[in-house]
Amino acid sequence: MPSTEQALLVCKDLSYSIGKKQILKHISFSLFRGDLILLRGDNGAGKTTLLRTILNFGHHKDSFSSVSKDLKRPQISYLGHELGLYTSLSLEENLHYFLSIANLAYPVSQIETLLKSFRLWTRRMDPIFTFSRGMKQKSALVRALLTGGDLILLDEPFTALDRSGLEVAVTLLTEHSKSSAVLMATHDPGIPFSQDTIAWNLKEGTLETSAFPST
Template sequence: MNGSGKTTLLKSILQHDKFKDQFKFPSSKSPKLSYLGHDLGLYTTLSLEENLEYFRGIAGDCRPEDQIISWLKDFRLWHRRKDPVSSFSRGMKQKAALVRALLPNVDLYLLDEPLTALDSEGESKARSVLENVLDSSSIIMVTHDPNFTLKAKSRLLELGENSK
């Protein structure tokens, strides 16, 4: 539903310094986050490979190279990795941005409508990638599709004292 505050919720969590006492993760005192919003966060004059290398340098701790290669192949982006992102279709840019957002190893991924512009095959591949990520991290994802679900192990996110 438009205007219900989905994006605002994600941005509030992203700016978690205001809410740092509300979120606690077992792996770190200050949770590491990755965000994919409506602005895809890619440099369109760079190739996909250059974008991923740039963001890998910023993030430091990233997923294994073979996992990223597998995702690029699943999303049919591997053969276009050396092309500038500006030459990609909207759906290809969305898949590239999803890989960019999932590249770092973090506690929580904040995904704002990550399936935008994906066809049914792209959605299916994205679902598989996201389920794989849920093995080691948490995801808060907003979508317009109320029927979209992910299969994952249940985990409890501990909220701080002030949230009771």
């Protein structure tokens, strides 16, 4: 394992409570470029809470104490249960908007490749409200990939995807994780990830890590 000095984000002894209920208990981990991590756990185990805590790591300075020396603050992209797309805008308009607020150029040929992979290319000028649930999910994944930055956090990213959409998503996320880190919460047991994938399991507020697939 690389040293924590090379980590994008180091978390030490993170505990988090909502009201009187302790959700996360003394959690420690480091995230590195190249990591592709599946986060599992029962309903209510705290997966969404952990992802949102990482997203807002600046509010938990005592736990997130160290980041790589060459990187002041990792850029994080988040895709949660709410897809965060503007439904009255077209897919293309959404991508233009999210790239512009992330201060990124519009990568024309990359977008064409992504949209063709997800079979969204011919629908790119249509408003999002005319899309099926799976098409909205694919659109949100494209947005997250394009604005990915150093770390992508995904909460149930495969919801409503058909088999071919799932395979495309897995391929794209695997490719993306080679240059950044990808951490995703999922219940889906049949995701075709490689043996290099890291498995995390949240159980009663503590984090267990194991080789993939988790048991």
